[in-house]
Amino acid sequence: MARRETALRPRKTPVQARSLHTVEAIFDATIQVLLDQGAERLSTSRVAERAGVSVGTLYQYFPNKQSLLAAVLERHLLRVVASVEQACAAAKGQPVAAIAAAVVGAFVDAKFVEPAASRALYAVAAEVGGTEVVARLTQRSQLALCDLLATCSDRAFDQLMTISFVLSTSVMGPVQGLLVAQAPPTVIAAVRAHLVAMATAYLRSVGVRRAP
Amino acid sequence: MARRETALRPRKTPVQARSLHTVEAIFDATIQVLLDQGAERLSTSRVAERAGVSVGTLYQYFPNKQSLLAAVLERHLLRVVASVEQACAAAKGQPVAAIAAAVVGAFVDAKFVEPAASRALYAVAAEVGGTEVVARLTQRSQLALCDLLATCSDRAFDQLMTISFVLSTSVMGPVQGLLVAQAPPTVIAAVRAHLVAMATAYLRSVGVRRAP
């Protein structure tokens, strides 16, 4: 298990400017190939070609295909999680409505910063190597959400873990739906508003009113 | 497009008992290989071996690998959709709480009838060939939900499409989370209850009260 963990980690951390650029190019190429050809046709050589480097170079940064995919996925989810964590930190002590708007909004917005990447990586997340990354980062979001809910000004919550689990995961389905349908901004905005409303209603119904 | 449609459909509709049994065995083997080895290592020969038939036989029922996957996915989702449609039909004219309980409950329960299959097919659904099947069947659920919501006894809804979209997709994330974590029945039950609560609260908050 520890061994596998290692195998999924990048081979070396790029420090030089050129290396960083190379890795970035490989990441972008991975997303593009994923979008153009699908997960089934994603090959390391195709990624390398698209990135404008040789296969050997790719393998100097990633010990195998899985580690590349894990890294791309991690980079993407890390941004989303960071965004959510930041929103959670900023919304502390606020009432339910503000919390729901902040967290759900942050998640949805983060997913649509790079909609192509979000869409492309969905298949990767479901693969064998991806679930671990997803699980790890999802947990971080949920922890931040737990902490936040505990500070809510107008509601007290029991079963914090369940609530934060439901809240954070329930947004994923609609977002994914919008992504695959390549929905236009107006539709996205409408759904986003509904999700905030749903989260607010949910938290109100499940929390115990608390004196301000 | 027409060509592709054809290629993804099973080669012949098995009517004889033996054929049916064979196809069933192939379907089950597909799920098992998917769970044991992952989507990347799913090969037609492995499926055939697991099913106890030869590769040639497999190719007599499915013209290619994609059609097999599409068929397995379709069979699975069809059951879920059927279950949801049935629940929708049965809940017509009921108040919001009953509708939410019926629809969300039906969806969650249907997904956990064969949890292994649900979990295994997640990766397949994200693949190129899978999105079409998913889109088609998801739409059916949403249409049924639309029809149902229009008959709700205590609330009237604007934006029916958006609501049914949000309602049906928001359940997927939590369910998927439970599946990959292989959560125990108690946890599943707790989340299920929360999802019903969330759906109810959402529908109440988004619908306009209506005299009974």
Next chain:
Amino acid sequence: MARRETALRPRKTPVQARSLHTVEAIFDATIQVLLDQGAERLSTSRVAERAGVSVGTLYQYFPNKQSLLAAVLERHLLRVVASVEQACAAAKGQPVAAIAAAVVGAFVDAKFVEPAASRALYAVAAEVGGTEVVARLTQRSQLALCDLLATCSDRAFDQLMTISFVLSTSVMGPVQGLLVAQAPPTVIAAVRAHLVAMATAYLRSVGVRRAP
């Protein structure tokens, strides 16, 4: 270890006539490539091409390159060992001179039945996977030799294991020397005679005279 053992074993035992012929062709091709290009340039594709089959076919009979090499080596050494065992069985109860002549002669002769194969497989035997095969089969020769020496009519031996080890291995060096030099038959014959003489002298000097 047990796993590895399995990995070195052929994938399926060929039973049909065509399969047998195919495997035989692969074996021969391996020897030829080994002789033409050396162990370093022995690739599975080159072997397949030389054998007139596709790489896929090769891999249907051998799960990997090592198992192919192990099988070729085993087939070759098995013949040598069989020859030595037969000679050992036939020389039971004979005096030292006859035993030495029989065993050493059998070994040398067996090695020169297919001199090309003997020469080619030398490098293979030294490789990682080869030593196990060599060790196993060498042991069989030594056991047969032990049994034989115990029946010697004019000498009794102490340290049977050491003697049979020395006797069986000491022939290998000269034979290998002749093989790489591609010595002519006259030279081979001369060395063969010397080896018989050496074995006889050794056994006489190390054994205790015994009344007939």
Next chain:
Amino acid sequence: MARRETALRPRKTPVQARSLHTVEAIFDATIQVLLDQGAERLSTSRVAERAGVSVGTLYQYFPNKQSLLAAVLERHLLRVVASVEQACAAAKGQPVAAIAAAVVGAFVDAKFVEPAASRALYAVAAEVGGTEVVARLTQRSQLALCDLLATCSDRAFDQLMTISFVLSTSVMGPVQGLLVAQAPPTVIAAVRAHLVAMATAYLRSVGVRRAP
């Protein structure tokens, strides 16, 4: 041919202390990688890494991989040959028993000075590039042995070349057997004694008694 000769020779003869140390480190690293990973997985980068230098540095001392292997092999065999030659020179004019003890003992002992290297280089010696080195140095041993045998005090030999060939090569098999089995010192000593006995008996039986 001349071209090849050049390609197999080290690029520059290191005279400075640091260079010498570097080359030494590369030699040792080669042996270690050979033992740890086998000939198949011996790569220049692995050797360089193990030696604590960069690949570029390695290539400054050796124009290619083969030349490195040839050099390591040569260094090792040269020590063995030197040891044998020295023993041959020292045993001149002695009787058969002393000659056998000196030569066989020198060879065996030399091989066990660095048993790891001896074992590791066995596969290398069998490779295409190695046979030339082996042949050249083996010949030197045999010539020294020829010269020595001609001065034997109690026996006169016909067919000096054949005898020295048999004598020098027949020791290799047993030594190799001990090396791969990683035999303990007691076993090595026992076999060593037997080899001396065998050589003595052989020389006595094949030589013509000569008045002292």
Next chain:
DNA sequence: CATGAATGAGGTTTCATTCAT
């Protein structure tokens, strides 16, 4: 109809070697 051996394109990965820094 069923079988499973054969195919060979293509995927992943390694590695000898070079060359800009």
Next chain:
DNA sequence: TATGAATGAAACCTCATTCAT
């Protein structure tokens, strides 16, 4: 002079698919 990133040919191996039996 030393470094090690980059290269890309080539190695090993898999797998969707076909077809003779």
